[in-house]
Amino acid sequence: MSRPGDRRPIVVGVDPDPSRRMALAWAVDEAARRRLPLRAVHAEGVPRGYRVREMPTWEERNEALHKAGTQVLEGAVDFVTARHPQVEVDAVLARGDPVWVLREQSHDAMAVVLGSRHLSRAQEVFGSASIAIPVMAHAHCPVVVMPEPExxxxxxxxxVVGVDGSEHAAAAVDLAFEEAALRGAELRALYVWEQGPLRIFDEYPPQQEARRLLSETVAGRHARYPEVDLRHELVVGHPVQVLTDASAHALGLVVGTRGHGGFTGMLLGSVSQGVLHHARCPVIAVPSRPA
Structure with a gap:
């Protein structure tokens, strides 16, 4: 996620509701821990609640959007300054679709942080109302999705980090160690063994291979972060259920993403989508080749 001398900002999408500050709080705390700048981003939307005969002119609509967005960002900057006065913060008021805006911001970001007010029901997670899944799929850096309430x-x-021996899981393990070291936290690395519809007569050899992959994946990284208390284990079950249960009271659940794709339902792997909906802690989605 980071490299020596890195000054890429933590980017946070600012919710217009001032009562929803979990994403902003996590982002400024992370910026303070990493000694990085914070960039608060708000994408102007279309005002609602107008009757047809009361529809404002183009100029009036733009003025209203700009005024509302400016107020949202001013409140966010005040919150950041009060929480961590030493954090350098700038505000970006952008026009356009929030997914596009945050994707563009991710090009030079350390991470993009989002709130999860749209993740309470499955139809919202997988519908057009949610921006989390398309942002996660197309971002060029890790994406952190924060739950509401805390x-x-x-x-x-x-x-907690999920490991399956793949490239995108290896990138997630790198970030998980880094986050655990920053927080002085333990790390649970889980390889989930999912039994297929046809039970293998002797499952011991493939399970031993899974344990070998898990051990090899974490070994070199643990050597770089010896201060992290590491536990790794193979668990039998469904990956979404196992990772969700394991992360119930975690500081965060770190998963790799495959990304790509053009349709919302095809953007991420089923595990990434599943934990995004069910996890009750921050979900950190890491692309296989972060910028």
Missing amino acids: HITQEPAYY
Whole structure:
């Protein structure tokens, strides 16, 4: 996620509702921990609630959007300054679709942070109302999706990361170690063994191969972060259920994403989509080749 001398900002999408500050709080805390600047981004939308005969002119609509967006960002900057006065913050008021705006911002970002107010029902997660899935699929950096309201963590603090031996999972493990080291937290690395419809007569050899992949994936990274208390295990079950259960009181759940695709239903793997809907802690989605 980071490299020496890196000054890429933490980008956060600012919710117009001032009561929804979990994403902004996480983002400014992360910026403070990493000593990075913060960029608060708000994409202007279309005002609602007008009757046809009351429809404003183009100039009036643009003025109203600009005024509302400016107020949203001013409130966000005030929140950031009060929480961490030392964090350098700038505000971007952009026009356009929020998915496109945040995707463009991700080109030079350390991470993009979003709130999850649209993730309470499956039809919202997978419908056009949610921006989390398309942003996760097309972003050029890790994407953090924060739940509302705040979840309850457990002591000692820990992160969970899913491992399957693939390239996108390896990138997720890198970030999971980094986050755990920054927070002084433990790390649980899980390889989920999902039994197929036809049960294998002798499952021991393939399970041993899975354990080998898990051990090899975390070994070199643990050497770079010896201060992280690591636990890794193979668990039998469905990946979404296992990762969701394991992360119930975690600081965060880190998963890799395949990205790509043009339709919402085809953007991410089923595990990434599943944990995004069911997890009650922050979900950090990491592309296989982060910028």
